[in-house]
Amino acid sequence: METIPCDFTIFGVLGDLSQRNLLPSLYQLEKADLLHPETRVIGVARHDLSQEAFIEEIRGKLQAFVREPLETEPTERLLAKMRYVLVNLDVPEEYKRLVGLVDPQQRVLVSYLSVAPTLFGAICTGLEQAGLVTPNTRVVLEKPIGRNLATSQEINDLVARVFSERQVYRIDHYLGKETVMNLLALRFANSIFTTNWDHNTIDHVQITVAEEVGIGSRWGYFDQAGQLRDMVQNHLMQILTLVAMEPPVNLHDDSLRNEKLKVLKALRPITAKNIDKRVVRGQYGPGFIKGKAVPGYLEEHGGHPASSTETFVAIRVDIDNWRWAGVPFYLRTGKAMACKRSEVVINYKPLPHNIFFNSSRSLPANKLIIRLQPDEGVEIEMLNKVPGLSDGLRLQRTMLDLSFSEAFGKERIAGAYERLILEVMQGKQALFICREEVESSWHWIDSIQAAWAKTNEPPKPYPAGSWGPVASVALLARDEREWEE
Ligand code: BG6
Numbered sequence: 001m002e003t004i005p006c007d008f009t010i011f012g013v014l015g016d017l018s019q020r021n022l023l024p025s026l027y028q029l030e031k032a033d034l035l036h037p038e039t040r041v042i043g044v045a046r047h048d049l050s051q052e053a054f055i056e057e058i059r060g061k062l063q064a065f066v067r068e069p070l071e072t073e074p075t076e077r078l079l080a081k082m083r084y085v086l087v088n089l090d091v092p093e094e095y096k097r098l099v100g101l102v103d104p105q106q107r108v109l110v111s112y113l114s115v116a117p118t119l120f121g122a123i124c125t126g127l128e129q130a131g132l133v134t135p136n137t138r139v140v141l142e143k144p145i146g147r148n149l150a151t152s153q154e155i156n157d158l159v160a161r162v163f164s165e166r167q168v169y170r171i172d173h174y175l176g177k178e179t180v181m182n183l184l185a186l187r188f189a190n191s192i193f194t195t196n197w198d199h200n201t202i203d204h205v206q207i208t209v210a211e212e213v214g215i216g217s218r219w220g221y222f223d224q225a226g227q228l229r230d231m232v233q234n235h236l237m238q239i240l241t242l243v244a245m246e247p248p249v250n251l252h253d254d255s256l257r258n259e260k261l262k263v264l265k266a267l268r269p270i271t272a273k274n275i276d277k278r279v280v281r282g283q284y285g286p287g288f289i290k291g292k293a294v295p296g297y298l299e300e301h302g303g304h305p306a307s308s309t310e311t312f313v314a315i316r317v318d319i320d321n322w323r324w325a326g327v328p329f330y331l332r333t334g335k336a337m338a339c340k341r342s343e344v345v346i347n348y349k350p351l352p353h354n355i356f357f358n359s360s361r362s363l364p365a366n367k368l369i370i371r372l373q374p375d376e377g378v379e380i381e382m383l384n385k386v387p388g389l390s391d392g393l394r395l396q397r398t399m400l401d402l403s404f405s406e407a408f409g410k411e412r413i414a415g416a417y418e419r420l421i422l423e424v425m426q427g428k429q430a431l432f433i434c435r436e437e438v439e440s441s442w443h444w445i446d447s448i449q450a451a452w453a454k455t456n457e458p459p460k461p462y463p464a465g466s467w468g469p470v471a472s473v474a475l476l477a478r479d480e481r482e483w484e485e
Contacts, residue, residue: 003033003035005037005038006039006040006107006109006110006425007039007102007103007104007107007108007110008040008041008042008112008425009044010042010043010114011087011089011112011113011114011123012044012045012114013045013058013084014045014057015114015115017114018043018114020065021417022112023058023061023065024415025415025418025421026421027062027074027075028066028415028418029422030078031074034422035078039081040082041078041082041083042082042085043058043082043085044086045084046086046087046088046089054084055079058082059075059079062075083101089119092126092130093129099130099131099132102132104132104133105134105136106136107136108138108425109137110138110425111138112140112142113139113141113142117146120155120158120159121155121158121161124139124159124162124163133162138167138168138427139159140171141155141169141170142171143234144225144229144230144234145438149442152438156439165435166429169429170435170438171420172235172238172433173417174239175238175431176415176416176423178419179371179376180238180372181419182370182376183243183370186378187247188247193368198324199323199324199325199326199327201348202347202348203347203349203481204328204329204330205244205346206330206344206345206484207236207240207329208341208345208484209236209239209333210332210333210337210338210340211337211340212289212290212338213335214311214335215300215303219301220302222311223303223309224309226310226311227311227313228313228445231333232445233441233442234441235333237441239344240263241259243344244323244329245260246262253428253429253430255430256430260437261434261440264437264441266321268317268320269444269447270447271451272450272451272454275448276455277478278315278316278475279313279448280313280315280460280468281312281313281460282312282462283296283311284296284311284312284334285462285463286463286464287463289336294336297335309459311334311459312335312459312468312472314468314472314475316328316330316475316479317331328479330475330483332472337466337467338467341374342371344370345368345369346367346368346370347365347367348365348366350363350365351363356395360395364381364397366380367381369381369484375403377402377403377407378402380400381398381399382397382398382399382400383395383398384396467483
């Protein structure tokens with residue numbers, strides 16, 4: 001792959017996201033020779049650190065967060081690329097300290113804003129006033145972009161005063177995941193799925209993103225957000241749009257994004273009138289995960305007992321367009337659930353007539369199960385004849401199972417941030433969210449938040465280590481369906 005020299009600036013280099021995801025990804029890219037030898041990585045933070053102390057700090061972070069023993073050569077190559085600069089992000093004059101370390105006249109300058117969104121405006125202005133905004137400058141925005149439509153518009157407006165939409169890269173790390181991208185390959189590179197992907201053949205779709213971990217030390221942030229904003233507004237909406245969109249004409253930036261946007265615009269609003277039949281909100285209480293007792297959400301470190309923030313959401317989504325008329329999409333996501341599992345299950349319609357009635361009273365419909373993580377793969381559940389001379393034509397459910405690790409070897413699957421960092425360096429926007437997408441998604445999420453505010457119902461409890469509140473089972477049972485377990 002061709003690489004280009006780039007000045008990659010991380011604002012908030014010592015923060016959680018940077019140490020857990022960005023620095024380990026840069027290490028992996030360096031190890032795979034995907035960073036140009038002349039690329040520079042500039043870390044920006046408010047701490048008073050010498051260059052030497054910074055390098056030692058980063059070395060420690062790499063040791064702690066790269067999930068394999070560090071190799072000396074790539075580590076030293078990466079560290080040699082790194083520079084530190086102290087900038088108080090709300091003081092515009094201090095951005096001049098970056099001048100000389102970066103050169104946006106001659107090279108690509110990526111500014112990765114790994115800080116609270118309240119600082120996005122100040123950073124964009126600071127870069128502009130320091131003369132660092134040229135057509136070569138790109139800015140990467142981390143989520144959350146606002147907490148509703150109005151605040152996301154404010155943030156986007158502040159950024160847009162300095163950068164054109166072509167220069168803005170809004171991250172949803174699910175779009176960098178290998179298996180999420182494979183949804184495109186599965187749908188548009190295989191004729192069996194291009195023709196069996198609409199209301200004629202599909203009964204309903206289930207999308208589950210279950211996390212085993214609870215909130216842990218993130219209470220402060222999470223309690224302000226809740227699972228709907230933290231996971232549904234972005235990650236589940238992205239999976240939903242990739243499953244539901246029309247074929248794009250190609251994979252260029254706008255082709256893909258425009259098709260996803262059409263799906264978001266076709267989502268049927270949820271209102272106070274129908275929310276009790278469409279949405280389930282839950283909050284985990286104490287329970288057991290893998291045999292170990294774990295605290296409930298309210299007892300987590302920093303928690304307060306009066307919180308009614310949801311840690312689980314299940315939603316019946318209807319897409320009002322030609323392809324999906326009458327096909328519900330059921331989404332569910334939660335923290336402190338039975339296990340970590342993300343998957344899409346396409347449930348096909350049952351057959352109109354059963355010619356095997358004498359031996360099989362009913363014919364379970366086919367299912368396509370796309371396992372996003374962990375144990376990535378694709379399964380098709382189908383019926384086969386049980387071999388043998390007796391019993392007539394007896395049928396049994398069987399699995400056609402493609403495990404990615406078996407098919408493609410045990411090679412390490414690249415992390416989402418690695419792919420996204422490369423894409424932004426190369427100036428490709430297809431895997432980033434455009435402004436209209438973020439805003440359409442917030443528009444729909446706001447309708448749910450407003451309905452919750454009106455009905456004012458507390459979240460339903462579920463024990464940590466379970467699959468959510470009983471009401472989530474009832475959500476599907478009402479439609480005579482059940483979750484894939
Ligand atoms: C983040 C959320 O965006 O995604 C977290 O803020 C969540 O709450 C995380 O845990 C899940 O990401 P992944 O890649 O582990 O599925």
